[in-house]
Amino acid sequence: MATVSFHLKEPKADKPTAIFAFLSFDGRRVKVYSGLSVHPKQWIKADQRAKVRGYASNGKLNDSLELLEKKLLAYYGEQRALGLLPTSEALRILALPEEVEAPTQAALTFWDYFNEWIALTRDRGKVRTAQTYATALRHLREFQEAKGYAVDFDTITPIFGDRYTAYLLTTAGLTDNTIEKMVSRLKRFMKYAADRGFHTNASYQKLNWRRQEPDIMTLTAEEVAALEALDLPAGGYLDNARMLFLLSCYTGLRYSDLVSIRSEHVRGHMLRITTQKTRETVSIPLQARALLIVTRYLAGGVRLITNQKLNFYLKQLGQLAGIDSPLEVVRYKGGERLNSTVPKWEKLGCHTGRRTFVTLSLERGLRPELVMKITGHRDWKSFKRYVNITEQAVEREFAKVYEMPEPLLKTTK
Structure with missing residues (x-):
């Protein structure tokens, strides 16, 4: 349902001031x-209207406001009947005086629609997703400027795909997996625009770039224990970062969901929360260690920090905990395998906690479908990216089945 309200631009001014309307609908508000x-x-x-008594001319002004309100609501109704949402530009066109020739909706450009898509995503509460879309838009603009290719709905073709991915690979210097994300986000926008009748070009569906599945980095049970055992000043910035990260290791929550926990989400020993990224409602059993942190969190004993700061502090924590085993980092550019070796703590990040939860839960015997239910994964393809069966787990399970001698176990650790 949509509503219209009228307001003054400068309500405290001592001279006539502009009147504007807010059209509120579907969680959005357009001025x-x-x-x-x-x-x-x-x-x-x-009353959101002008005084008439003593100001006869204001009667016509109120009539104009009444007409504008009807036009805005009628247009909203027409668009929703078509399964669309009215665009900000189209709504503003409705307010133009009759004698002014209003531009048609076709005057909106590819870039206008892309920005509107980003704004709509942000308005739906998916702030981080909107940021990734904004990054995709930036790369498109930079490609157009650098290569002189006129990016538009009709020019998104396989030829465009060849030139754009070559630009991302060479000029922008992106890896294969990042290029795949840029292509996927563009295709997602093109589908959104096609579904709403903004274009009829189906060639975008042929855009493609091969994703190279990266190695999954998780912590072992021993490394999690090393973090837990660190002697840190209580309430200090590293202790605070450790609690946030360990809560992710214990629950599988993403950073965006960690910082969204409220008291109403806790039901005894269960945490029931709607995830920020997928809007999936998940129920997570809280083991004793997790419940302790959540209780402290709700009491104000855990401070919220940005994703970037948490990633920075985690590297310090990993170094202090001796999480320094050699880690091979593999990247692909144009199908070429590039690898380097770094201490494991250098790659510690917020998302390591979620992957660690998945891997350790499977190692400890939880069935995959139960873990997927807790993490909110809907299919195995996306879930398997979080699974990293560690060498220690392979060794332990192999020993159970084949009765490996104890001395051999010790020498291989």
């Missing part, structure tokens, strides 16, 4: 200027 003005002393805020 539309009416092209009319009135002196604040002649405005009745409660």
